[in-house]
Amino acid sequence: MKKLFLVALLFGFSPMFAQDDNVDLTPDNSWLKVGLTAGIPVGDASDVSDFTVGADIRGQYLFNPNVAIGFASGYTHYFANDDFEDFGVIPAAAFFRYYFTPDGLFFGADVGYGFLANIDNNDGGLYLNPQVGYHNRDWNFYAYYQNTFAENDLNLSNVGVGVTYNIRFN
Incomplete structure (x- = not known):
């Protein structure tokens, strides 16, 4: 099932990342x-x-002043209660904003695969991360809901806030 999902994801998003001779990457569009994020x-x-x-x-690549796509990753660390060990999620996702x-105001969503760290007998699953927030040229402040629909009927979810800084490509 994981392989089928990854193949579908690859073919589904591949037209968005196809080479176009007319694309010019500038600090204004990429x-x-x-x-950092923090959540409950x-x-x-x-x-x-x-x-x-x-x-x-x-x-991120900005198609026009309103629509952006890109790749998203990172790490979310869950601090475990006394009787459990800490664990985490490492996403490999495409995103839309x-x-x-x-x-x-902006709306966005990440869709991909969430790899689980320090959880036995479970590699991960479908990763979703919708967001709503405020942005300017340098900063993004947002609220999110992150969910990894992992194997064995395990759903790892959290709600929180995040902030990102934009580093312009030259």
Whole structure:
């Protein structure tokens, strides 16, 4: 099932990343986003963890002033309660963002695979991360809901806030 999902993801998103001779990458349309997140586990994860922190890294290409795509990864660390060990999620995802104005409100979502760290008998599963936030030329501030639909009926979810800084490509 994992292989089928990864193949579908690869073929589904490959047209978005196809080479086009007319694409010109500039500091105004492409950049790297790096940042931090903090959240509270919900669902299954709230039974064994009370807090999450994470690192967020993204490569973004802005098609026009409103629509962006890219790759997202990072790490979300779940701090476990007394009787459990800490664990985490490492996403490999594509993302989409819609910016209403050059500075202001945005909506976005990451879709991909969440690899689980320090969880026995479970490699991971479908990763979703919808977001809503505020952005300007250099910063993004957002609220999110992150969910990894892992194997063996395990769903690791958290809600939180994040901030990223835009590093422009030259």
